[in-house]
Amino acid sequence: MCGIVGYTGSRQAYPIVIDGLKKLEYRGYDSSGVALQQGSSLKVYKKAGKVAALEEHIGIASTLGTTGIGHTRWATHGEPSDRNAHPHISKSGNLAMIHNGIIENYAQIKNELIKEGYQFQSDTDSEVLLNFIEDIKTNNACSLEEAIRIALKRVTGAYVILIIDAEQPDTIIAARKGSPLVIGIGNKEHFLGSDASPMLAYTKEVVYINDYELAIVRPDELILKNLGNEVITPFVQKLDLELAAIEKGGYDHFMLKEIFEQPSTIADSLRGRLVLHESRIILSGVDAIQEKLRNARRVIIVACGTSWHAGLLAEYVIEELCRINVEVEYASEFRYRNPIIDGDDVIIAISQSGETADTLVALERAKEQGATIFGIVNVVGSSIARISHAGCYTHAGPEIGVASTKAYTAQLAVLMLLALKVAQERGTISNERFQALCHELNDIPGKVQWILDHEVDNIKAIAYKYKDAHDALYLGRGYNFPTALEGALKLKEISYIHAEGYPAAEMKHGPIALVDEQLPVVFIASQDAYHEKIISNMQEIKARKGKVIAVVSEGDEITPTIADDIMTVPLADEVIAPLLTVVPLQLLSYYIGVYRGLDVDKPRNLAKSVTVE
Known part of the structure; x- marks a missing residue:
């Protein structure tokens, strides 16, 4: 949920930040933006939609600068729009900030700032936090670092923030509580991200920032402090991860x-x-x-x-x-x-x-x-x-x-x-x-x-047959009930078809009212102690003209005579079998989503890592 990228060093920041945002697209988002330090000023570009829309929006505009921050936003406060996208600019225009998280007491702080004459350009809690920090800096004649420290002691909620200041070239100040932040260490350069994927091409040495820690990041310097202004020695870890792992x-x-x-x-x-x-x-x-x-x-x-x-x-x-x-x-x-x-x-x-x-x-x-x-x-x-x-x-x-x-x-x-x-x-x-x-x-x-080698073409055909369904039921007993829930969730996430998972015995306590000749009912019917009972449940669906799709164990001779379509898995003990029976359901959801023309990697409204409540 939300992606954060930052860079400071000797390279041009924009290509690194944009590439990092693309690597974080999997987290789920609805708008994106970048802020670049250009001499003694800040340049900010942001746009609702995908990172590609941001790139098109920027076009041939100036993207020079060796320090920059970028953000993909998953909307919480304020609808997805250009004005609510990050980065946000402070009232003076000197500060730009990106934020992952939620500031729960933002409304109270916003009212205080409005009384002081502040006018807000967005509906977000993030812009409130940024201007609160600048207000503290101005009124207390203190450093930006100290203003951030004071502000974060006042706010409640979760956050990772990255701030750049037009008056502090080549410096990013970051802080976290409840949302992830990783800092990659290069040769006189530093990379910041919600996870390590944006920096894998550049470094394998990283520092994971803890809650209530503040980082002052410059090309040749990383200073960690707690909110009590005590310096902390960074713990550098080596990533055991290759770039190929995050490519298709x-x-x-x-x-x-x-x-x-x-x-x-x-x-x-x-x-x-x-x-x-x-x-x-x-x-x-x-x-x-x-x-x-x-x-x-x-x-x-x-x-x-x-x-x-x-x-x-x-x-x-x-x-x-x-x-x-x-x-x-x-x-x-x-x-x-x-x-x-x-x-x-x-x-x-x-x-x-x-x-x-x-x-x-x-x-x-x-x-x-x-x-x-x-x-x-x-x-x-x-x-x-x-x-x-x-x-x-x-x-x-x-x-x-x-x-x-x-x-x-x-x-x-x-x-x-x-x-x-x-x-x-x-x-x-x-x-x-x-x-x-x-x-x-x-x-x-x-x-x-074996499933991947032998069943994919069969599952593709089943997916094409049911791609236009409006609803689906997933039923299982015992160890197969959690798999029914997972199969239904995958179909909802990937295809946007309404699906529900139930214990098969519960079917007669309500869900059977939904059964007609249009409804596909997926049974997880691998060989187990309940197999005879699940067969009876299938017959009840068939008697009401429902369409039966069954995940069956290899060698099952009964289920294929009842089901309209079957997906086969190797025989396994019922305790272990859920590791197998879920795989055809994953493939079924995937191919239905593809046949419906949907973005199966980034389903609408979903985020990979839910870092706010």
């Missing part, structure tokens, strides 16, 4: 590339952790809180969106294998509910970005109440990784498509490893069952590859 690599879309990467990303998430010849699982993060997990009274999983679906499946697996009571909570609700938490609880937080605002706030509350926090994230150095007592990284690599695919299956792989390890340590699983599931898990990358 010959695929039509990032989403398709990422679906096809899943055999590798699942294998990467298992590699070095699943040790078959020793019948053990190595997860150092679990070892760090071994006693807590072994004796946990309760596990609470908090997540949002697709990660919540991964958590729901983990509830089934952990309760089955570990015999621990598990609750799965939407982080957005958990943080407001005043839940009962104590020191015997373990909180598992799941987030692709590691920056999800609702999840972060929920964790802070739970940590204050004595719970142990275990983070499962995909981004090294992210906020959730830092706030957790222990955790485990997924190894999905950068996920550029807004709708999660490979990050979801990587989360499932890690959660299954965690469940198996804890079950073994608690003695709630037999050695035979443990070994069998470990071997099943080890076989998953090859089985996903």
